[in-house]
Amino acid sequence: xKYLKYILASSFVVIxxxxxxxxxxxxxxxxxxxxxxxxxxxxxxxYKFDKWLVDNFLSTYNLEFCYKMEDVETDMNYxxxxxxxxxxxDLALLTKYLWFDAYDELTGKExxxxxxxxxxxxxxxxxxxxTSGTMILGLxxxxxxVSLFRVNYMDVTDFMQLNEYYFRTMHHEFAHxxxxxxxxxxxxxxxxxxxxDDNNWQDRNGGLVASLGxxxxxxxxxxxxxxxxxxxxxxxxxxxxxxxxxxCAEQGWYSGDDDxxxxxxxxxxxxxxxxxxxxxxxxxxxxxxxxENSEVAxxxxxxxxxxxxxxxxxxWIESISDDVTVYPVADKDGKDGKEIMLxxxxxARKWLADEWNIDLDKLREIVQARQxxxxxxxxxxxxxxxxxxxxx
Amino acid sequence: MKLYKxxxxxxxxxxxxxxxxxxxxxxxxxxxxxxxxxxxYKKQYASDFTSNGGKWLMEYFSNEExxxxxxxxxxxxxxxxxxxxxxxxxxxxxxxxxxxxxIIADNGxxxxxxxYNEVLHLFSTPENIVxxxxxxxxxxxxxxxxxxxxxxxxxEFVILGLSDDGNTMHLTGKKTLHDIYMRKLDSTADDREIxxxxxxxxxxxxxxxxxxxxxxxxxxxxxxxxxxxxNGIFNMWPKNGDPVVQTVTxxxxxxxxxxxxxxxVGIENAENTDSIVVExxxxxxxxxxxxxxxxxxxxxxxxxxxxxxxxTKYVWHIEENAAGGKFxxxxxxIATESKSKMKVNFRxxxxxxxxxSKKYALNFxxxxxxxxxxxxxxxxVVDDGESVKFNVSTTDVNNNGNLLLQRVSSVGDFIQLFNxxxxxxxxxxxxxxxxxxxxxxxxPEDYLNVTLQ
Numbered sequence: 001x002k003y004l005k006y007i008l009a010s011s012f013v014v015i016x017x018x019x020x021x022x023x024x025x026x027x028x029x030x031x032x033x034x035x036x037x038x039x040x041x042x043x044x045x046x047y048k049f050d051k052w053l054v055d056n057f058l059s060t061y062n063l064e065f066c067y068k069m070e071d072v073e074t075d076m077n078y079x080x081x082x083x084x085x086x087x088x089x090d091l092a093l094l095t096k097y098l099w100f101d102a103y104d105e106l107t108g109k110e111x112x113x114x115x116x117x118x119x120x121x122x123x124x125x126x127x128x129x130x131t132s133g134t135m136i137l138g139l140x141x142x143x144x145x146v147s148l149f150r151v152n153y154m155d156v157t158d159f160m161q162l163n164e165y166y167f168r169t170m171h172h173e174f175a176h177x178x179x180x181x182x183x184x185x186x187x188x189x190x191x192x193x194x195x196x197d198d199n200n201w202q203d204r205n206g207g208l209v210a211s212l213g214x215x216x217x218x219x220x221x222x223x224x225x226x227x228x229x230x231x232x233x234x235x236x237x238x239x240x241x242x243x244x245x246x247x248c249a250e251q252g253w254y255s256g257d258d259d260x261x262x263x264x265x266x267x268x269x270x271x272x273x274x275x276x277x278x279x280x281x282x283x284x285x286x287x288x289x290x291x292e293n294s295e296v297a298x299x300x301x302x303x304x305x306x307x308x309x310x311x312x313x314x315x316w317i318e319s320i321s322d323d324v325t326v327y328p329v330a331d332k333d334g335k336d337g338k339e340i341m342l343x344x345x346x347x348a349r350k351w352l353a354d355e356w357n358i359d360l361d362k363l364r365e366i367v368q369a370r371q372x373x374x375x376x377x378x379x380x381x382x383x384x385x386x387x388x389x390x391x392x
Numbered sequence: 393m394k395l396y397k398x399x400x401x402x403x404x405x406x407x408x409x410x411x412x413x414x415x416x417x418x419x420x421x422x423x424x425x426x427x428x429x430x431x432x433y434k435k436q437y438a439s440d441f442t443s444n445g446g447k448w449l450m451e452y453f454s455n456e457e458x459x460x461x462x463x464x465x466x467x468x469x470x471x472x473x474x475x476x477x478x479x480x481x482x483x484x485x486x487x488x489x490x491x492x493x494x495i496i497a498d499n500g501x502x503x504x505x506x507x508y509n510e511v512l513h514l515f516s517t518p519e520n521i522v523x524x525x526x527x528x529x530x531x532x533x534x535x536x537x538x539x540x541x542x543x544x545x546x547x548e549f550v551i552l553g554l555s556d557d558g559n560t561m562h563l564t565g566k567k568t569l570h571d572i573y574m575r576k577l578d579s580t581a582d583d584r585e586i587x588x589x590x591x592x593x594x595x596x597x598x599x600x601x602x603x604x605x606x607x608x609x610x611x612x613x614x615x616x617x618x619x620x621x622x623n624g625i626f627n628m629w630p631k632n633g634d635p636v637v638q639t640v641t642x643x644x645x646x647x648x649x650x651x652x653x654x655x656x657v658g659i660e661n662a663e664n665t666d667s668i669v670v671e672x673x674x675x676x677x678x679x680x681x682x683x684x685x686x687x688x689x690x691x692x693x694x695x696x697x698x699x700x701x702x703x704t705k706y707v708w709h710i711e712e713n714a715a716g717g718k719f720x721x722x723x724x725x726i727a728t729e730s731k732s733k734m735k736v737n738f739r740x741x742x743x744x745x746x747x748x749s750k751k752y753a754l755n756f757x758x759x760x761x762x763x764x765x766x767x768x769x770x771x772x773v774v775d776d777g778e779s780v781k782f783n784v785s786t787t788d789v790n791n792n793g794n795l796l797l798q799r800v801s802s803v804g805d806f807i808q809l810f811n812x813x814x815x816x817x818x819x820x821x822x823x824x825x826x827x828x829x830x831x832x833x834x835x836p837e838d839y840l841n842v843t844l845q
Contacts, residue, residue: 070506080518
């Protein structure tokens with residue numbers, strides 16, 4: 001046994017020395033990854049745009065505006081296509097003008113440097129959900145990345161379309177980014193508890209959900225979407241449109257005797273004849289409708305006119321009484337939709353002020369002022385495009 | 393116990409040798425790291441794509457239920473790419489669009505068309521397919537409402553390699569895994585001309601009126617029936633086999649030089665004991681197609697052109713103003729005589745089947761009447777089924793035919809020349825011979841043009 005101990009001891013010494021010596025030469029070598037990836041080539045077709053993106057987003061906010069499609073950055077369950085080069089440029093310019101510059105105007109650059117997403121991904125097509133018949137317009141992931149879809153359909157001359165599909169989506173997704181970093185107050189969760197419907201929100205009428213205190217049907221899907229929609233709609237909807245939604249929130253809505261089909265709802269009714277009156281057979285009118293670009297309006301079935309502001313609705317009520325007596329539908333949902341909606345805005349207002357030092361109303365004012373310069377024959381988009389054209 | 397004195401040093405030495413063998417590192421198998429090699433490949437392929445003008449013909453398949461499409465793709469080293477196309481989804485109009493491309497590191501080097509191109513991404517966009525060519529739901533007979541699928545094609549392609557001659561780039565669709573080939577084109581090649589030829593081939597190579605096609609394995613004589621082709625979808629099954637069980641269906645790109653199936657497809661023989669594999673059929677000078685994939689010798693053909701006049705349901709019209717040589721002279725004379733002696737305008741002849749008499753006939757066509765002027769005839773297919781000889785009777789005729797022959801003597805001259813000629817055929821596609829040039833074998837100057845009515 002003595003010899004065995006001797007052998008073991010000697011072996012241990014030798015092995016230990018080998019391990020030590022084998023570690024001796026370990027040194028860091030050159031990186032195995034090529035490091036010339038991000039150098040912009042002035043002869044490249046997209047050089048001016050790429051340089052503009054570097055100067056305005058990457059260098060300023062450490063944000064990559066990705067317009068060259070990267071499918072690994074998307075959900076592979078969707079069929080998606082890249083954005084057109086021209087629309088990607090317009091979207092980048094408008095993102096800066098309506099989102100980054102608007103916040104900078106209010107908070108200075110540091111706020112977005114600290115809180116902006118690290119990546120914005122422009123995607124040409126919508127992401128369709130075949131089972132629900134809905135499409136995704138934007139996504140915010142982990143406070144890091146925002147994906148904006150449907151870029152190829154962007155029409156810079158159509159303000160309502162820009163507002164619905166892009167501007168509101170930007171502010172909606174940024175609201176997500178902010179609450180993913182600092183949670184919104186739990187009291188927000190309680191305001192509409194029990195009235196969310198994640199599976200069938202797309203079949204709910206805008207008037208009905210307004211009456212429950214939701215600014216859009218999508219807001220009625222989940223609490224966090226409600227929060228983001230509350231902020232985004234408050235910031236981007238024109239005052240006329242926002243006031244009309246609040247008006248709708250005060251109404252009662254009729255959507256059939258059994259309330260089964262919530263896709264259609266009416267705010268007023270009348271009796272077409274004495275016979276109908278005697279038999280309690282009302283004719284409903286003033287239907288809540290949403291245009292292709294989510295412009296809220298009320299449609300008078302009787303005279304076939306669209307009313308897209310509170311003033312027009314009030315004039316309609318006044319003028320129609322000369323002809324026929326109209327009655328508002330009784331509000332039976334037991335909710336004060338307008339009050340709930342305003343409470344939600346107040347919570348968001350306070351949260352933005354306390355947690356982020358952002359004045360929501362001032363932000364709204366700035367964004368609205370900028371939005372109003374766009375659409376139609378406005379030269380602003382052409383002026384913005386020049387920023388890229390002059391890049392050297 | 394003294395044995396340990398020897399064992400101990402030996403073990404020590406052995407252990408030391410063992411470790412010293414680890415001291416030397418293995419030589420690297422590769423020249424650089426995986427990332428560096430991938431980067432090299434990216435640069436090499438970028439150079440390959442843009443070399444010599446950077447123009448390629450892309451043979452593209454979006455899904456398994458549609459034909460293949462041809463695009464002309466021109467890569468520029470500045471990162472832009474021009475894609476041209478002409479197909480039914482563009483109303484058969486030539487279209488070209490410029491966008492961006494790059495080679496990215498993904499599953500190996502991947503060719504990515506990474507900004508939207510109206511020509512290429514049309515086949516990837518998730519929008520519903522609409523229009524007259526949209527797929528139809530057989531149950532509702534309305535457009536299939538795919539909601540989020542579209543054509544389902546790729547715009548990113550894993551690069552599998554460049555052929556040794558540098559003329560063929562082999563890609564595979566990243567999503568669909570379809571094999572996509574790109575053929576090098578000369579930098580001066582005209583996009584519009586190339587795609588026009590593809591469009592013409594798509595429209596004229598096959599015709600639903602002539603469905604009888606077959607593949608012959610020249611090595612063993614085994615035959616396989618073929619149908620379709622008009623919409624780029626082919627159905628194939630063994631002759632004398634069970635079409636219900638043994639039919640295989642495959643989409644293909646039909647071009648001016650041949651037919652390429654989306655992937656090699658096997659067709660079993662009637663006894664399920666052997667099979668052929670069809671992939672790429674090359675068009676021959678005689679209009680037939682030959683596939684030599686895997687050392688096979690497969691010929692795609694249809695019934696001989698000589699037999700097409702024996703199809704009783706079809707009426708063939710001999711055009712009065714599109715003949716040559718002696719035929720042109722006689723037809724002109726018939727027109728003059730018809731006018732002067734019958735007061736009618738000559739409208740050419742038909743070769744048709746008279747169901748009443750159950751005979752084929754040459755039918756004189758004229759203005760003001762559709763009454764047949766039949767001169768009955770027989771057709772003899774000569775040689776290998778590719779040429780014919782007619783025997784039109786001047787005695788076996790109906791009443792109108794009899795009167796005609798008496799009044800317009802040049803009709804008799806026409807019949808005489810017609811009967812004396814052995815005809816061979818010139819057609820755009822032997823699979824869709826809707827217009828045939830019948831040329832006299834003895835004197836090629838003498839010819840007629842015949843169209844299917």
